[in-house]
Structures are given as C-alpha cells and as structure tokens.
Amino acid sequence: MTTLVTGATGQLGRLVIDSLLARGAEPQSIVAGARDVPKAADLADRGIRVVALDYNDPATIAAAVEGVDAVLLVSGSEVGRRAAQHQAVIDAAKAAGVAKFVYTSAPKATTSDLVLAPEHKATEEAIAAAGLPAVILRNNWYTENYAADVARAAETGTVAASVGAGRVASANRADFAEAAAVVLLEDGHIGQVYELGGDVAWAYDDLAVALTEVTGRPVEYVALSSEEHGAALEAAGLDAGTAGFVTALDAGIRGGALADTDGTLARLIGRPTTPLVDGLRAIA
Template identity: 80%
Template sequence: MTILITGATGQLGRLVIDSLLERGAEPQSIVAGARDTAKASDLAARGIRVVELDYDTPATVQAAVGGADSVLLISSSAVGQRVAQHQAVIDAAKATGVAKLVYTSAPKATTSDLVLAPEHKATEELIAASGIPSVILRNNWYTENYAGSFAQATESGVLAASVGEGRVASASRRDFADAAAAVLLEDGHTGAVYELGGDVAWNFDDLAAAIAEVSGRPVAYQALSTDEHATALSEAGLDAGTVGFVTALDAGIRGGALADTDGTLARLIGRPTTPLVEGLRAIA
C-alpha cells in the first residue's frame, strides 16, 4: 500500500510521517508531497519518496497522486484559497482511483459558525460528491496554536482575549498526527467523520494558569469585549483584516465552537491526549 502525504514538509505532515514509521509502515510505502522538495531532503534520506506537489499547480498534484492507494489531504494554510486547492487533490484522487482519502477538517465543519469552517464545509461536500471512499478528521485546535500567546503572556503577565468563558478542547499536534496515521494504516474507518479533540476542554483561566506553571511567572486572564479586543489589537499594529479575523475566532470560541470532547481522539490513538501543561511545556 502506498500512502501519499500532502503538505509533507509542514509541521503536521512531518509528524504524520513519523507516526506512520513508528506504527510499522515501510519508508518506501510513503510518498511525501511538497511544494518545495528541497525542504524534504531529510525525508528522502530516511528512504521516503519525495515528489513535487503544489496545490496551485494541478499537473504536479495529478502526478503526485498517481499510484497512491491512500492520500492524506492536509488542509492548505492559504485561507481564502483552500477550496480550489483541495479540489485539485480531490479531482486527481478520483481520476486515479484512490482507495482512501483522509482529510483534516475543522470541528463541526458543516454546521459551525467558526470563521474557518466554510472552506472546510465546502471541501467535505466536494469529497462527498466525488464518491471517493473517505475519512474526515475534524481536528480541534492544536495546543501549539498558543505559542504566541504563551510568549506574550509570559512577558506581560496578561493573557488578553475576547473568548469569555469559552472552552477549547485542544490537543498537541502529535496527537492529531497519530490519529491520521491510525486511520491511514487501519481498516474499518472508511466513511467515518471523526470529531477530534483533547480529553479536557479548558477555559482561558486554565490556559493562564498553565502558562504560569510552565513559565514560572504570574499570568492572569483578562477578559475583553470584542470592541476592547479589536482596539487593543489595532493599537498593537495589526491591520483591520487581521483584527477582524482574530476577534471572529474568539467569538467562535466564546460561542462554544471548540468546546466539545468525547474521547474519540484518545480512542483512535490508544492513549490519553497530551495535557495542556505538557503541550505548553513542549512549546517552551
């Protein structure tokens, strides 16, 4: 069985490859798709075949997907361009008869009002319409997403956000990578839509306390209104588009978009998810 990983030189892609190898996959069975193949020289040194795969260049997508039995479509980081980019992979997978397409989506993508959800919803709909046997992994937040917050709060002693009492069921990126590797290698997942989150849904008081524990410095959560948050971000030099995006994300968290956890991720990976403090310790 040949497994193609798109975005293989990204943080998640590399961890998925590590997990596949740890779970017994042979290096020659893994194909690493990368826009810049020079960044994958370390993967090639491990016996993994590296191919060019640029979401914006369909010919490279078609060539990369050809011959793959399973494909992990790691969602593009190009917000606003994702649907067309994902479409290229889906079209190639359908044309070449891929047996399993695994996609990294967003929590409750088809019903969520999270600002990032629409592109994931559209991608899921394209996959369903294609008829390709698929597995949808609706990944919650990576704890690593808070690396910037960790650094800022450690320096200032304040964790400021407009999330209210909203909770986040985050897990470490490695946890989600292990889940992807599991469904790629195991039978029985085709057709599943998995809502994946950490074992504990924490609030921002918990996040502030965890940052304080790891950094050894006092940190307190400062709850802001959306307007207060927007003003603070603007005064910090962020442009209007970024301010709107950040405050919209916080509004989604405040509304519960990232709060659900039912243990599915832990069951898939066969162990508890990484606790918040340990995830932050790895960041530090």
Template identity: 75%
Template sequence: MTILVTAASGRLGRLVVESLLARGATPAEIVASARDTSKLTDVAARGIRTVELDYARPDTIAPALEGVDAVLLISGSEPGNRAALHQNVIDAARAAGVAKLVYTSAPRATTADFVLAPDHKATEEAIAAAGVPAVIVRNNWYTENYAADVARAASTGVITSSAADGRVASAARADYADGAAAVLLEDGHLGQVYEFGGDVTWSYDELAAAASALVGREVVYQPLTTEAHVAALEAAGLDAGTAGFVAAIDTGIREGVLAHTDGTLSRIIGRPTTPLVEGLRAAVEVEDAAA
C-alpha cells in the same frame, strides 16, 4: 499500501510521516509531498520518496498520485481560497482511483457558525460529491497555537482574549498526527467523520494557570470585548481585516465551537491526549529553540 502525505514539509505533515513509521509503515510505503521538495531532504535521506505537489498547480498533483493507494489531504493555509485548491486534489484523487482520502477539516465544519468553517464545509461537500472513499478528521485547536501567548505572558503576566468563558478541547499537534496516521493505516474508518480533540476541555483562566506554572510568575486572564480585541490587534500591527478575522475566531470559541470532546481521538490513537501544560511546555521549548 502506498500512502501519500501532502504538505509533508509542514509541522503536521512531518509528524504524520513520523507516526506512520512508528506505527509500522516502511519508508517504501510512504510518499512525502511538498511544493518545494528541497525542504524534504531529511525525509528523503530516510528512504522515503519525495514528490512535488502544489495544490494550486494541477499538473503537479496527478504525477504525485501515481501508484498511491491512500492520500492525506492536509488543509491549506489560505482562508477563503482553500476549497478551490482542495478541489484540485480531490479531482486528481478521483481520477487516480485512490482507495482512501483522509482530510483534515475543522470542528463541526458543516454545522458551526465559525469563521473557519466555510472552506472546510465546501471541501467536505466536494469530497462527498466526488465519491472518493474518504475519512474526515475534524481537528480541534492545536495546543501549540498558544505558545506565543505563554511566551508573552512571561514578561506581561497577562493573557488576553475575547473568548470570555469559552472552553477549548485542544490537543498537541502530535496527537492529531497520530490520529491521521491511524486512520490512514487501519481498515474500518471509511465513511466516518471524526471530531478529534483533547480529552479535557479548558478555559482561558485555566490556560493562564498553566502559563503561570511554566513561566514561574503569576499570569492572569484578561477578557476583552470583541471591539477592544480588534483594537488591540490593530494596535499591534494587524490590518483591520486580519484583526477582525482573529477576533472572530475568539467569538466562535466563546460560543462553544471548540468545546466538544468525546474521547474519539484518544480511542483511535490508543493513548490519552497530551495534557495542556505538557503540550504548552513542549511548544514553548520549540519556539525558544527556533528563536
């Protein structure tokens, strides 16, 4: 079986490639794609074929899918425009007769009132309408999303949010990558919609406690109103639209969109998901190394 990983130059895509190899796939069975293949030279050096694939350019998609049995469609990073870009990949996958399309969606994408949901809901509906055999993996939050908050807390002693007492079932990016690799390689997943998340939910008070353990000082959680959060983000340099979007994510967290966990991810990857403190420690180390 030949598996194509889209966005393989990104953080999730690279980890999926690593997980596929660790789970027994050979380099010859993997195709790694990116808009800029020069960012995949290290992947190519391992004997993995690399191809150009740009969601916005259908002329790059069909050639990339030639001879491919399974495709991991990693969702794009342009809110509001993702569904149209994903449609190009879905259409090409249907035309190529792909036997399995795995899509990285958002938590409760078809039912949640969440600012991130509409693009993913539209994509899931497009996959169903196309009739491509598929597996939907709805990834909860990445623990790595909070690396910057922890880094700031080292100097401020504060983590702020307008999520109130909302809980988050985050997991490490590597956990989600393992989940994607498992459903790509294994039989028995077609037609399933999986809500992937960490084994344990946490609150922002618990996030602050984890940050305290990592930075060696007391860190407290300071809850904000949505209006105060937007104002703080604008004061930090975000435009009004982006500030409102970020605050709307916290509204979703406050309303419980990310609080679901049922052990599905750990069951599929065959191990517990990465604990919060461990995931944050690794994420902060990566951020420090990149600085």
C-alpha cells in the same frame, strides 16, 4: 499500501510521517508531497519518496497521486484559497482511483459558525460529491497555536482574549498526527467523520493557570469584549482585517465551537491526549 501525505514539509505532515513510521509503515510505502522539494531532503534521506506537489498546480497533484492507494489531504494554509486548492486534490484522487482519502477538517465543519469552517465545509461536500472512499478528521485546535501566548505571558503576565468563558478541547499536533496515521494504516475507518479533540476542554482561566506553571510567573486572563480586543490588536500593529479575523475566531470559541470532546481522539491513538500544561511546556 502506498500512502501520499500532502504538505509533507509542514508541521502536521512531518508528524504524520513520523507516526506512520512509528506504527510500522515501511519508508518506501510513503510518498511525501512537498511544494518545495529541497525542504524534504531529510525525508528522502529516510528512504521516503519525495514528489513535487503544489496545491496551486494541478499537474503536480495528478503526478503525485498516480499509483498511490491512500491520500492524506492536509488542509492548506492559504485562507480564502483553500476550497479551490483542495478541489484540485480531490479531482486528482478521483481520477487516480485511490482506495482511501483522508482529510483534516475543522470541528463540526458543516454546521459551525467558526470563521474558518466554510472552506472546510466546502471541501467535505466536494469529497462527498466525488464519491471518494473517505475518512474526515475534524481536528480541534492545536495547543501549539498558543505559542505566541506563551511568549507574551512570560513577558507581561497576562493572556488577553475575547473568548469569554468559551472552552477549547485542544491537543498537541502530534496527537492529531497519530490519529491520521491510524486511519491511514488501519482498515474499517472509511465513511467515518471523526470529531477529534483533547481529553479536557479548558477555559482561558485554566490557560492562565497552565501558563503560570510553564512561565514561572503569575499569569492572569484578561477578558476583553470583541471591540476592546480588536482595538488592542490594531494598536499592536495588526491591520483591521486581520484584527477582525482574530476577534471572529474568538467569537466562535466564545460560542462553543471548540468546546466539545468525547474521547474519540484518545480512543483512536490508544492513549490519553497530551495535557495542556505539557503541550505549553513543550512550546516554551
């Protein structure tokens, strides 16, 4: 079986390829789709076929999917443009008759109030409308998303947010990548929608404790209102639109958008997910 991994030079895509190889996939069975092909030279050196694939260029997508059996669509990073970009991959996969289409979505994408959810909802609906034999991986937050908080906590001894008592079932990016490799290589997953999260849904007080252990200095969680948070972000140099986006994300967390965990990720990968403090320590 030949598997195309889109976004192969990105952080998640590279880890998926690592996991495919670790789970026994032959290098020649993997196709790495990259917008910037030279950045994937190390993958080519490992015997992996590298092809040009730009979400904004349907011709490259059509060429990349030709002859492959399975496609992993790693969601794009250009917020506001992703639904159209993903549609181009869906259309190409349908035309090529791929046997398995895997998509990295967001938690509860079709019902969530999370500001990032609408584009994922649109993509899931497009996959269904196309009739693709699909597996939906609704990935919770990556612990690596907190890299800036690790650095800030080491400097200031605080982690500030407007999430209230909201909880986050994060896991390391490698955990989610391994789950993608599992469903790509194994039979029996088509038609499934997997809500994937870490084994523990932690609150920001727990984050402060973990940051204390990682940084070696006392770290306090400073709970802000959305208004206070937005003002602080703008004072730090963010424009109003970006500050509003961040506070909207925090509002979603405060409302429970990332709090659910039922052990599905651990069951798929056959081991516990990476604990928060270990994930943060790897970042540090």
